[in-house]
Amino acid sequence: MTKSLKVAIAEGLPPQTLFKLRSIKRALMGQPPPERPQAAEAPAPASEAVSAPTDEVQPAAHEPRTRQTEALERLDAHKISAPYLFFDVDDVLILPAKEIARTLTLSVMYINSADVKGDIAEFGTMGGFTARTLANAMVFDPRYQPNHPLRTLRLFDSFEGLPEITDKVDLESQHVKSGTWSKGGCRILSANELRTMVEAIIPPSRVRIYEGWFSDTVKQLPDDTRLALIHFDGDLYSSTMDALVPCFERGFISKGAVICFDDWNCNEADPDAGERKAWADLVSRFNIVASHSGDYAIQSTKFIIHSYRGMKPRMD
Template structure:
């Protein structure tokens, strides 16, 4: 009775899918793996090539140039996607460390939506655009998941992705704290380092994912660009990848001073464990001084990937009330 069913299933599946299904069965039964291509005989002293990966259908921009957001929401509405969760993929991720960063950023975007944290999403230091693209992709379903009627983005009821970078690489390093850090002493961090994408390239890449009104790029040094933010700006998530102690202070001190970090906001440090994780250098040193200066109360939510650290902000001196 089962034989016709098995034969029908085998005929209906592609060779790659059939290989995967039978490999799972053999693994459960503790049997040796099948060679690939399926049915081929392995010669002594040779190795079989890997089977093709079976990937989930990707959401790609259509020929008319619409952003991924429009296509994703259209497919979701037509029930061509079973749930927003099935959309999130990391097809550009090639290494485990980057995958862990992508997962953490995605989960944090979902957290600020689920916990009704007010404000926008910011990244300081965009470099090659990988994490900026991850944040943009994670924000595609804000329109389905964000429960707020309005946010710090004004008339637009959905979060805006705000990307800050000099697009000139690292600044001239003058802080005594930075000058003694191992990464600077070794030359790994130097003026002009970490320069990858130009602002127009970043704009083009993010524009493939979310429409232009949902993101903004701030071209310049952190100390200058944060001053241009209107006073009503609030941030629900800040991903900081500025490497240096001085860059950390230039970006974050004005935000806390101006009360722009919301209650419950997530603050992620990309280079927390850089410089051999010495507490006297980089982001670790900057955070300790910020906590003391602004009397910050925050939950340490632990490390992620190989160098990152995540905090949730509860209160600080001058924190404003959540907007109605």
């Protein structure tokens, strides 16, 4: 009978090469590795069948080769897969951005699936990356919000960079002392550039841009405003309070809303600085009950709001 091509190829390969190919195939299929081939050599005489005693611990003869066996051999031979096989040099640069985009996208999907009432707001737009991410996640709203008005993307920024830093909490923070954050910092896009960028993704009717300091622009929101998701990237303690105090005071934030803090772990993750300090003060001031839903990327975190003093009832 004529041999199959697969059998012919297998018989023509060196034993070690064949072993490697079979090991890869079994690993992909979740199976234990094959028996390692033995080097071809003449059988030992009967008188030499019993080897001399050795200090090396040998596996019991009845133990089969398993994935554990292969793993320990690779460990001992220093052949463990290196991190760069999973994250290359490009990933090192963009992995945090991927994590941010993933979290914001899933947050938009969450407020749709949970039917949380309200719009999406971003405080601090910088280069427009997260604004575009949110807009991209909102393109499916016509399917996921069939019985509700489509959400509006509300974007707040001074477009002049960070404000003059005068608050004592900020002046004592590590990022301000080092000069990482300073007046005029983080200024990249103009309001028109941001508008052009975002309105290429969702219709202009779904976008509102508020140009100015948070303490002034939040006042422009009508009393019936509801927010289902807030992405806060204002860096400073004072900016966080300027934006979020009015939102809680006026009952804008809906039950089940998500608040994502971009700079949570800045300032050496000091609980007495920046967004961490601001959140603690907000929780105390408004008796906020929320679930901490975990960190993401390298310095960000998120919460889901359950209740707070002044929360307004749902209005469909």
